[in-house]
Amino acid sequence: MFLGISLIIFQAMNPIFASAMIPGLGELIQGEKSKARSFFVIEGSIWLTYLGFNYFGHKIDQSAKVFAIDHAGANPAQRDAEYFDALESYFSSDDHNLGVERDASWLYPDDPQRQQEYIQEHSYFDSDAWEWDTLSNQSDYWRRRKSARENLRRASFMPGFAIINRIISIIDVVVFAEEERFGFDTRPGKIGLYYKF
Numbered sequence: 001m002f003l004g005i006s007l008i009i010f011q012a013m014n015p016i017f018a019s020a021m022i023p024g025l026g027e028l029i030q031g032e033k034s035k036a037r038s039f040f041v042i043e044g045s046i047w048l049t050y051l052g053f054n055y056f057g058h059k060i061d062q063s064a065k066v067f068a069i070d071h072a073g074a075n076p077a078q079r080d081a082e083y084f085d086a087l088e089s090y091f092s093s094d095d096h097n098l099g100v101e102r103d104a105s106w107l108y109p110d111d112p113q114r115q116q117e118y119i120q121e122h123s124y125f126d127s128d129a130w131e132w133d134t135l136s137n138q139s140d141y142w143r144r145r146k147s148a149r150e151n152l153r154r155a156s157f158m159p160g161f162a163i164i165n166r167i168i169s170i171i172d173v174v175v176f177a178e179e180e181r182f183g184f185d186t187r188p189g190k191i192g193l194y195y196k197f
Contacts (some may be wrong), residue, residue: 015173023169030173039169046165050158057151064144071137072130083124088142092131095122 019026024039068074068087078084090096100122101115108114124130132138 018172019169019173020166023055023165026149026169028174035172039165042165043162046158046161050155053151053155053158057148057155060144061148064141064148067137067144068130068141069143072132074130075128078128083128084145086124087130088138088145091135091138093124093129094131097125131152 015026015029017026019039022040023043024036026035027034027039031197039163043058065074065084066077068084069076072087074084086093086096090099097119100119103122104115104118132141
């Protein structure tokens with residue numbers, strides 16, 4: 001019963017809306033099984049690629065943080081992305097804090113209270129303090145985080161490719177349908193484009 005209802009709904013679906021939801025579904029409704037298979041494979045590949053890049057991006061980033069904990073004494077309880085960014089740029093938290101003090105003096109030259117507030121807000125002390133054991137390890141940390149960012153950046157492109165796949169599938173079911181649904185209307189007094197739903 002459920003299967004029969006599903007088949008009726010499937011056959012009644014508009015191929016354009018079907019392709020907008022799942023590329024290839026519109027082609028399948030039109031009986032173009034070979035085309036449908038191609039769109040399904042492309043769609044699956046796009047999302048598998050997204051999951052792969054996303055997974056490895058987060059895994060490498062986590063590995064870099066563990067590396068920073070081991071070689072710089074970074075705080076494992078920290079969840080602030082800016083903290084781990086600072087570890088890339090500064091050999092120690094003292095170096096970072098000196099930079100914060102300079103920024104505070106430049107931003108609030110005549111307001112010592114605002115300077116102190118800025119320093120307290122942006123500096124890292126106590127359990128958040130760090131110092132790299134070697135410059136080489138700091139560079140290695142930077143390379144790991146760069147690789148993580150690159151993987152996540154590539155993952156961010158995949159939804160765009162999924163949208164393009166849908167657009168191509170929609171164009172395919174509109175323009176290359178077996179029955180002529182799209183074309184030029186050349187009847188007397190009716191010059192223009194037409195589309196049959």
